[in-house]
Structures are given as C-alpha cells and as structure tokens.
Amino acid sequence: MNKNFRPALPLLFFLLLGQSVAHAQYLNPKLTSKQTVVRNVVILPPKIEIVRESTKGAEGMVEESAALSSKVADLVAQALSDKKIKVLDSPFANQTSETEADRKYTLADIQTHYDALLPKMVNHSKDVKKERFSLGDEVLNLNVDKSADAIVFIRGQGKKLTKGKTVFSILNPFSFDFPFVFITIGLVDAHTGEVLALAKPATLGDVTNPKAEKPLRKMLVKSLKKLPDAP
Amino acid sequence: MKRLNKHLTILILFSVCLSFVPVARAAQTTAQATAQDDKAFKFTKVDLDLLEQVNLLDKRFEKEGLVYHDEALNSYLQRVGESLLPDVRLENVEWKFRLMRDPVPNAFALPNGSIYINSGLLALLDNEAQLASVLAHEITHVYHRHTYLQNRSVRKKVLAINIIETIATWNPVGGAAGLATNLLGTISPLLLELSIFGYSRDLERDADLEGARRMTITGYDPQEMVNTFKLLQKDIEGEQIKLFYNDHPQLDERIAYINGLINSKSLKGSPDPLTFVSKASYLSTIEKAARHDVQIAINSARFRSAVYVSQKLVSLDSKSPENFYYLGESYRTLGPRAFELTNKELTNGAKKDAAKKHNKYTPEEEEARLMATTAGQENWKINQQQAETSYLQALKLDAANPPAHRGLGMLYEKLGRKTDAMNEYQKYLEVAPDAPDRERIKRRLEIVKGGS
Numbered sequence: 001m002n003k004n005f006r007p008a009l010p011l012l013f014f015l016l017l018g019q020s021v022a023h024a025q026y027l028n029p030k031l032t033s034k035q036t037v038v039r040n041v042v043i044l045p046p047k048i049e050i051v052r053e054s055t056k057g058a059e060g061m062v063e064e065s066a067a068l069s070s071k072v073a074d075l076v077a078q079a080l081s082d083k084k085i086k087v088l089d090s091p092f093a094n095q096t097s098e099t100e101a102d103r104k105y106t107l108a109d110i111q112t113h114y115d116a117l118l119p120k121m122v123n124h125s126k127d128v129k130k131e132r133f134s135l136g137d138e139v140l141n142l143n144v145d146k147s148a149d150a151i152v153f154i155r156g157q158g159k160k161l162t163k164g165k166t167v168f169s170i171l172n173p174f175s176f177d178f179p180f181v182f183i184t185i186g187l188v189d190a191h192t193g194e195v196l197a198l199a200k201p202a203t204l205g206d207v208t209n210p211k212a213e214k215p216l217r218k219m220l221v222k223s224l225k226k227l228p229d230a231p
Numbered sequence: 232m233k234r235l236n237k238h239l240t241i242l243i244l245f246s247v248c249l250s251f252v253p254v255a256r257a258a259q260t261t262a263q264a265t266a267q268d269d270k271a272f273k274f275t276k277v278d279l280d281l282l283e284q285v286n287l288l289d290k291r292f293e294k295e296g297l298v299y300h301d302e303a304l305n306s307y308l309q310r311v312g313e314s315l316l317p318d319v320r321l322e323n324v325e326w327k328f329r330l331m332r333d334p335v336p337n338a339f340a341l342p343n344g345s346i347y348i349n350s351g352l353l354a355l356l357d358n359e360a361q362l363a364s365v366l367a368h369e370i371t372h373v374y375h376r377h378t379y380l381q382n383r384s385v386r387k388k389v390l391a392i393n394i395i396e397t398i399a400t401w402n403p404v405g406g407a408a409g410l411a412t413n414l415l416g417t418i419s420p421l422l423l424e425l426s427i428f429g430y431s432r433d434l435e436r437d438a439d440l441e442g443a444r445r446m447t448i449t450g451y452d453p454q455e456m457v458n459t460f461k462l463l464q465k466d467i468e469g470e471q472i473k474l475f476y477n478d479h480p481q482l483d484e485r486i487a488y489i490n491g492l493i494n495s496k497s498l499k500g501s502p503d504p505l506t507f508v509s510k511a512s513y514l515s516t517i518e519k520a521a522r523h524d525v526q527i528a529i530n531s532a533r534f535r536s537a538v539y540v541s542q543k544l545v546s547l548d549s550k551s552p553e554n555f556y557y558l559g560e561s562y563r564t565l566g567p568r569a570f571e572l573t574n575k576e577l578t579n580g581a582k583k584d585a586a587k588k589h590n591k592y593t594p595e596e597e598e599a600r601l602m603a604t605t606a607g608q609e610n611w612k613i614n615q616q617q618a619e620t621s622y623l624q625a626l627k628l629d630a631a632n633p634p635a636h637r638g639l640g641m642l643y644e645k646l647g648r649k650t651d652a653m654n655e656y657q658k659y660l661e662v663a664p665d666a667p668d669r670e671r672i673k674r675r676l677e678i679v680k681g682g683s
Binding site for chain 1: 280284287288291295296297300332385386387389390393396397400401429527532590591592593595633667669670671674675
C-alpha cells in the first residue's frame with residue numbers, strides 16, 4: 001500500500017465511528033419468556049475506572065472515576081425507571097470506612113465473584129442466552145430488600161486524552177489512541193444468582209466532560225432497550 | 232512479592248508502559264537512583280500527583296471491604312513492620328501495615344508507606360521471621376522510593392516512544408535510513424517493554440537484598456527469606472508461568488543471590504537478636520485471619536490453597552471445631568480435583584493450558600468436565616469422605632457448631648442424601664437463628680424438600 005495513504009485509514013475509521021455508540025445486549029430466555037419478571041432491583045456500588053492518557057503515559061483518576069461511577073449508576077436507575085422497574089434503596093449505597101466489617105466483606109466477596117465471571121461473560125456474551133452464567137445462591141447473603149427481583153452490577157473502563165496526547169494521536173493515527181468508555185451492566189437474579197441480562201454499551205469521547213451527560217444517558221437507555229418493561 | 236496486585240489497576244497503568252532506553256542503560260540508572268539516600272529525593276509535581284492518587288486508592292481499599300480488620304492482628308503486623316523500619320523519617324510517608332483480603336500469595340507497598348500483605352501469603356508463611364522478610368522487602372520499596380523512580384522512568388520512556396512512533400508514521404526519508412526509522416518505530420515497543428521489566432527486576436533485587444540486610448539488623452535470620460521463596464515455589468495452584476519476560480526475578484535466582492549474600496558474611500546482625508518465633512506461636516497469632524483466608528480462597532476457586540491452609544490449622548490446633556469445619560469446607564469444595572498437582576501438571580506448558588481453561592470455563596463447568604473422568608470421580612469420592620469426616624469431627628468437638636451443620640447439609644444435598652440434608656439444614660436454622668445466610672439456607676431447604 002502506498003505509504004502516503006497509511007495515516008488516512010485510521011482517520012477514516014475514527015470519522016466512521018466518531019459519533020457512533022455500541023450497545024450490545026443479551027437476555028436470558030427466562031426474561032424473554034417472562035418466566036422471571038423484574039419489577040424491583042437493587043443497584044450495587046458501581047466500579048468504573050477512567051485514566052488520563054498524556055504523552056508521558058497513563059495517570060490515575062481515582063476521584064473522577066468515583067464521580068463517573070456514581071453518575072452512571074444514577075443514569076442506569078433512570079433508564080430502569082423508564083421501564084417501570086423500581087430501583088430499591090441499596091443497603092450498601094452509603095458505605096463508609098466505618099461500615100460493619102462483615103457486611104463490607106460480604107459485598108466485596110460478591111463483587112469479586114462477579115468480577116471473576118465478567119471476562120467470560122464479555123467474551124462469550126451470547127451464552128447469556130444459553131443460561132450459562134450464575135453467581136449461585138450466595139447472592140442471598142447480601143440480604144437486600146426481599147422484594148428485589150434482580151441485582152444490578154455496573155462495571156466500566158475508559159480513557160480521556162490530554163491536549164498533548166490528542167495532538168500526538170492525530171499526528172500518529174496508527175496508535176489508535178482515542179477517548180472512550182466501555183460499560184457493562186449485568187442483571188443478576190436476586191434469589192438464584194443467575195445472570196438475566198448483560199448490556200455492553202460503549203462510546204468514543206470524553207465522558208467526564210459535563211456536556212457528555214446527555215449522550216451518556218442516551219447510550220445507557222439504548223443499551224437497556226431490549227429489557228422487558230415491568231408489568 | 233509483587234508490589235502491585237490485581238486491585239491496583241491504576242498503578243499498573245503507571246508502570247506498564249513502553250519506552251526506548253536499552254536494558255543495560257536502565258539497569259545502570261537504577262543502581263544510581265537506589266543508592267541515593269532520602270535527603271537526595273526531591274518531590275516533583277509528578278510525584279505529588281502520584282501520591283495524591285495513591286492516598287485516594289488507600290481509602291478506597293478500606294471503603295470497599297478489601298482490607299481485613301482485626302485489632303490484634305493489625306497490632307501484630309504493625310509491631311513486626313515497625314521493628315524493621317530504618318531510623319529515618321521519610322517525607323510523605325506514614326507507615327501502615329495491613330492485611331489485604333486476597334488469597335493470592337502476594338504483598339505490595341504503596342509509596343505513601345501503606346504496606347499490604349495478602350491473606351494468602353500470611354497464611355502460607357510458617358513463622359514471624361518469614362513475615363519479616365516480606366515486610367522488609369516491601370519497606371525497601373518505600374524507603375528507596377521505587378514507585379516514584381519507576382513512574383519517572385516510565386514517563387520519560389513513554390514520551391520517547393510517542394515521538395519515535397510519530398516520526399516513523401510520517402517518515403519522509405526513503406531508502407535504508409527510512410527503512411531503519413520504520414523498523415525502529417515497529418520494534419521500539421518491544422525494546423521498551425523489555426527495558427521496563429528489566430528496570431522493575433532491578434528494583435525487586437534491590438528490595439530483596441536490602442530487605443535481607445534489614446532483617447539481620449533487626450535480629451531475624453535472613454535464611455528465612457530464602458525459606459519464604461521456597462514456600463512460594465510450592466506453586467500450590469500451578470499458576471507460576473514463566474514468560475518471555477517477568478517483572479520479578481525468578482525464585483531460583485532470588486534464592487541464589489540471597490544465599491550468596493548470607494555466605495559472603497557481609498551481613499551485620501543485631502547485637503541483641505530476637506528470640507526465634509516458633510511456627511506454633513506464629514500460627515496461633517494469625518489463626519483467625521488464616522481461617523478467613525480459607526473462606527476467601529474457596530470463594531475465589533483456589534480450592535487447593537484452602538485445603539493446604541486448613542490442614543495447617545488443624546495440625547496447629549486439633550481441638551478447634553472451627554479448624555475442622557474449614558477443613559471440611561475445603562475438601563467439599565475441592566470436589567473432583569486432586570489436592571496435589573502432578574509433576575506433569577506443574578510443567579510450564581501444562582500450566583499455560585490450565586490457565587487457558589481457567590479463563591474459558593467457570594468453576595462449575597470445570598467441575599462438570601472433571602466429573603466426566605474416572606480420576607475426577609475417584610477424587611470426588613475421596614474428598615467428600617474427607618469433608619464428612621472433618622465436619623463430624625467439628626461436631627464431636629462442639630455439637631452445636633452451626634457452620635458444620637450447614638456444611639454437612641450442602642454435602643448431603645450434593646450426594647443426594649436428601650433426608651440427611653434436610654435434617655442438617657434444619658439444625659443449622661435452629662442453632663443459628665440470626666445467621667446472615669439464613670435466607671439462603673431456608674431456600675435450599677425448600678428446594679430439597681420439594682425434590683424429596
């Protein structure tokens with residue numbers, strides 16, 4: 001290939017994808033057949049990690065990541081409410097360093113279990129439709145509200161670029177460096193631990209920017225589009 | 232002992248980047264940098280930014296329930312850790328020694344002085360001197376400002392690679408010079424990765440050697456650092472895979488250079504050496520945390536480690552119903568797996584295959600696959616018998632031991648002994664009316680009743 005065209009290819013790729021979002025979603029047949037109906041859910045503390053990529057490498061954004069996690073949880077709650085699914089108060093919402101140790105451990109263990117299962121779910125998402133994934137009945141140990149039908153796990157990772165890095169990424173489009181966020185939303189049966197739904201919304205752009213809230217909301221709503229409304 | 236573990240994704244991003252400095256040059260820089268004493272270390276904005284992120288991360292570990300809380304154990308870790316500290320006050324360092332709820336045998340240090348030892352490593356160790364060897368290694372990372380130095384080094388290297396790659400993309404030069412520039416742009420990530428891992432290995436070696444010196448000064452036998460490496464070599468889960476490059480020296484190499492240091496007789500010990508702390512004394516101090524580790528090892532599908540630690544606990548205190556309960560749990564969940572890996576399973580190729588399967592299958596699927604084999608069925612039979620014997624021993628020592636009833640219930644449910652399972656679940660609910668997992672056991676009881 002002519003060397004002069006090489007830098008143009010990734011630019012074309014970015015132009016095509018620049019405004020687009022992806023929102024793959026997979027439902028367990030128990031949901032589609034209405035054998036399991038989700039009316040009430042509890043959202044567990046989300047974990048979204050964002051890093052700032054500069055010309056000298058990646059830097060942590062612990063505080064911004066926590067703020068984004070909280071914002072995404074609120075937007076997911078709104079998206080679920082639009083589907084008439086009630087979001088119950090989470091007993092873990094205001095967890096602090098002083099929260100009772102055993103309670104914190106139980107939550108941490110369930111979150112760790114979900115994190116161990118997540119890569120398999122992301123790589124083989126279609127298997128959610130085959131009822132392959134479950135956290136087991138240990139989810140009952142969370143002792144969330146008894147009326148909860150499902151527990152929502154939110155995970156994500158993303159990157160924002162500094163101005164310097166943006167210049168480098170334009171000059172060197174083959175580095176494929178661009179700001180993005182990739183989120184996963186998992187709905188798990190609150191009694192059996194079976195994974196009922198998995199959504200994988202992703203978008204290009206800096207989602208820590210306050211202006212990004214509207215597209216972020218739109219993306220999350222779309223990502224839960226297939227989830228049946230509560231009766 | 233790695234400074235960084237899986238929880239430290241952000242810090243990993245600080246370290247695992249690419250650059251262009253050749254390995255030999257990086258090693259030379261390391262030696263110079265680590266030789267500096269703390270007075271020579273001047274905080275830059277980059278270091279302070281890193282410190283701020285690390286402080287936030289420290290709080291997050293706490294908030295998310297990743298840190299184990301037990302006053303007696305915390306005091307013990309703090310006491311052993313503080314005994315090893317240099318007699319110098321370091322700027323922006325507050326020494327804290329804590330236990331991380333993680334069954335992987337590992338430890339790490341944050342540059343703000345927070346040193347975490349994983350429960351999996353604490354439970355694997357046999358005595359206090361071995362614990363001191365781990366803490367001394369991590370203290371050196373903080374004392375020699377390794378994280379800051381590595382962060383600075385990585386940042387320079389990443390900037391270099393960004394420039395080289397950009398030049399290579401727009402390289403207007405043709406012929407041999409152009410080809411060379413393009414080639415440089417292509418292979419520079421590999422060279423730089425090697426240089427970063429080389430740099431990291433140098434820092435680890437420095438932490439080992441200085442850690443051994445620090446142990447000796449305090450009065451601990453540095454030979455116990457060698458014994459710690461030997462314990463790590465056991466590779467109970469078959470997960471130590473040799474890669475093309477690693478960020479730590481190989482354990483054989485670490486044993487060799489620490490033995491070399493001991494044999495050189497250059498170590499100067501304390502005039503008042505500590506009394507050697509026995510295995511029994513150490514294990515009784517960490518007993519509660521070790522039991523906790525057995526449970527999280529089971530939760531994390533590290534069943535062989537769970538059996539190893541609970542066997543140690545039972546041999547320490549054979550009158551403890553709790554220890555027998557945990558042994559029962561470990562064998563029950565070990566299921567169709569063999570407790571010890573064969574030599575064939577411990578080859579590098581076999582470990583790589585096992586890792587691939589581990590990434591592909593869930594623990595339940597892995598169990599079902601093993602159950603389809605004769606060896607798996609035999610192991611299952613043996614392990615379930617061991618589990619039952621252990622639970623019954625726990626109940627012999629304490630007839631009202633609730634977890635042992637629950638464990639037996641789960642065992643009998645899996646064995647298809649429904650009446651026995653129902654009885655055990657009912658007993659559990661009677662003797663532990665306020666148990667946090669009451670709903671779970673009630674549901675199981677209903678299912679067994681429904682199916683009987």
